Amino acid sequence: MGVAFATADAQVSRADPEYTGPDRIEEWSDRRILVVTPHPDDETFTSGGTLALLAARGNDIQVVVYTTDNAGSRDPEMTKDRLKAIRRAEEEEACRILGIPKENIHWLGHDDGMLEYVDRRELTRQVAREIRRFKPHALFSVDPGSPSEQYHKSDHRSGAIITVDAIRAARWRLYFPELEAEGFDAWSVPLVFFYYSANPNYTVDITEVAEKKARASAAHISQFGSLVDRYDPGKVDEQRKVWAARLLERAERENDRVVERFRRSEAY
Ligand SMILES: [Zn+2]
Structure with missing residues (x-):
């Protein structure tokens, strides 16, 4: 029993306390944000x-997407090329709603589910290049620490x-020196905000943009609901409305406020 308690204590102590400092990202304006x-x-x-709040305050938000997401459909008539086009249009629509223009979306173009088979050195160089190009004040990406991301979902x-x-x-000039030669210093x-985190320490009140x-x-409607099984373009508008209402109802809440949670990490 003593061992069990010690383990539980160790697990609790690993989580960072909630950030309560003065630098609230949701109050930023005129900064550069990179999402990977x-x-x-x-x-x-x-x-x-959080991105909608940042867009409304005049921050420059750029989005880098690793994969084309061209494999997640059970529709027997779906093809990879068609799904890639659907997912691209859905992302552009989702970003438009959030206030991010489609020119700010950058596709690395890798196949869905196959990221682990891409040459790691080349992939790291690609992303480092984007970081050096956009020089973000804050970066959003997946938390490498959560159990789901560590073990279960390949991309x-x-x-x-x-x-x-x-x-x-991106930080050290002698990593990929060819990037410096290309003009990417x-x-x-x-500041990094990790989503899908098992140890969130930063909460944003998103009620006003929930x-x-x-x-x-819901713009990503081919990702869930009946359209995963059979993609019927005639049902898209109706299903988006149904799912928007459902997702709002299921949104994470704290004291009646709708929230998003991240693991905030300084000077990564
Ligand atoms: Zn995903």
Whole structure:
């Protein structure tokens, strides 16, 4: 029993306390934000409210997507090329709703579910290049520490690790020196917000944009509901409305406020 208590204590002590300092990202304006996401829906589902708040305050938000998300359908008539086009249009619509123009979405173009089989060095270089290009004041990506991301979901597992490796490679000029030759100088990302975290320490009140986030999430309608089994374009509008209402109802709440939670990490 003593051992069990010791284990429980150790687990509790590993979690960071909630950040209560003065630097609230949701109050930023005129800064650069970079989102690096495995699939074109993860950032909407986890961070869409925070991104909508940041977009409304005039921050420059750029989104880098690892995969084209071209495999997640059970429709017997679906093809990879068609699904890739559907997912691209859905991401553009979701970003439009959040206030991010489609020109700010950058597709690395890897196959859905196959990120672990992409050359790791090349993939890290690709992301480091994007970090050095956009020079973000804050970066959003998948938490490499949560059990689901560590063990279960391949593109998340891989994307999470590659992102943190790329943050390091962006910081040191002698990692990928060819990037410096291309004009992409070293950049230290000062602040990282990890989503899908098992140890969140930062809570954003997104109540005022919760409805907007639900609509943006429902824009990814081929990812869930009946359209996963059979993609019928005639049902898209109706299903988006149904799911926007459902997602708003299911949104994470704390004291009647709708919230998003992240693991905030300084000077990564
Ligand atoms: Zn995903």
